[in-house]
Structure formats: structure tokens, C-alpha cells
Amino acid sequence: MSLSCPIGPEFDALVSDLKSTAAARAAVALNNDVIPDTATAQSLLDATLLVNEDDKIRKSNDAFTLKKMQEEQIMLEVLKSRVNTKAQTAAIKGLIESNKDFQRALNKSIKEGVAVNKNSVTNLIGSNFVGDTSQFEKTKRFYQS
Numbered sequence: 001m002s003l004s005c006p007i008g009p010e011f012d013a014l015v016s017d018l019k020s021t022a023a024a025r026a027a028v029a030l031n032n033d034v035i036p037d038t039a040t041a042q043s044l045l046d047a048t049l050l051v052n053e054d055d056k057i058r059k060s061n062d063a064f065t066l067k068k069m070q071e072e073q074i075m076l077e078v079l080k081s082r083v084n085t086k087a088q089t090a091a092i093k094g095l096i097e098s099n100k101d102f103q104r105a106l107n108k109s110i111k112e113g114v115a116v117n118k119n120s121v122t123n124l125i126g127s128n129f130v131g132d133t134s135q136f137e138k139t140k141r142f143y144q145s
Contacts (some may be wrong), residue, residue, distance in 0.1 A: 010035045018042070059110050066106040073099045 006028050015024040017038040027041035028034070030048065073096060080092040102116075109116045 006033075006035055008035075014038060014041055018045075055113065058115065059113075062106050062109045062116065066103060066110070069099055069103050069106065073103070 006025070011024060011028070014027065014035060015021050018024050018027065018041060023045055024041065026048075027036055027044050030044040031040065036044065076092055076096050076099060080089060080096070083089050083092060105114075105116045108114050
């Protein structure tokens with residue numbers, strides 16, 4: 001039986017559970033015009049929503065970035081043992097701390113879904129700079145040493 005506009009207590013319960021009439025209608029349409037239970041409706045919606053795909057892509061990108069940051073930390077640790085001046089050592093220690101902070105933020109993003117604000121040196125330079133200036137200062141001091 002096709003329901004062009006589903007009505008009834010089952011549909012009302014689904015709207016209540018999903019907190020959206022549009023989501024409930026989409027779930028019914030995805031379920032061949034049969035009103036699904038809440039769990040089935042949610043799984044049908046999850047499989048089709050681009051937001052979930054965006055989240056998967058973001059987590060995948062964050063995992064890749066985390067791996068690269070771990071590799072960078074190893075490189076910085078080796079570099080720290082080879083520098084000659086106290087200023088360079090201090091700058092590298094600052095970069096290592098920034099790297100660790102970023103790794104913690106990436107781990108939180110991957111586990112809890114909290115998006116990470118990714119700053120690079122290029123968006124730390126210029127008149128439109130918004131953010132933590134110390135992130136740029138550590139890099140700037142390293143190159144000046």
C-alpha cells in the first residue's frame with residue numbers, strides 16, 4: 001500500500017522520535033512507503049545523509065593528519081638534538097608543544113566528533129589574521145634563529 005502522505009499514530013510517533021516531520025517522511029519514502037520503526041528509520045536516514053559522509057571524511061582526514069603530525073614530532077625531536085643555540089632549542093620545544101596540542105585536538109576530533117580549527121603558517125600571516133598569535137611567533141622565532 002502506498003502512502004503519499006502518511007498519517008496515524010505510528011507516523012506521529014516516528015515524527016516525535018526523529019523530531020522532524022521531513023525526516024519521518026524521508027524514512028517512509030526510503031522504506032518503500034511503509035512506516036518503519038525508529039531504529040530502522042534512523043539507519044535508513046544515516047545511510048543517505050551527506051552530513052554523516054562529511055563526518056566520515058573529516059575523521060579520515062583527521063586520522064591522516066594525526067599520523068603526519070606524529071611523524072613530524074619525531075622529526076622535531078631529532079632536530080632538537082642537533083641544534084646549536086638556545087633560541088633554536090626553545091623554538092623547537094615550542095613547535096613540539098604546539099604539535100602535541102594539535103595531536104590532542106585531532107584525537108578529540110576523531111573520538112568525540114569535535115571539529116579542529118586547523119591553522120597553518122600561511123593563514124597566520126597577513127592583516128586578516130584571526131587566532132592565537134603565539135602559534136606564528138614560535139615558527140617565526142625558529143626561522144630567525
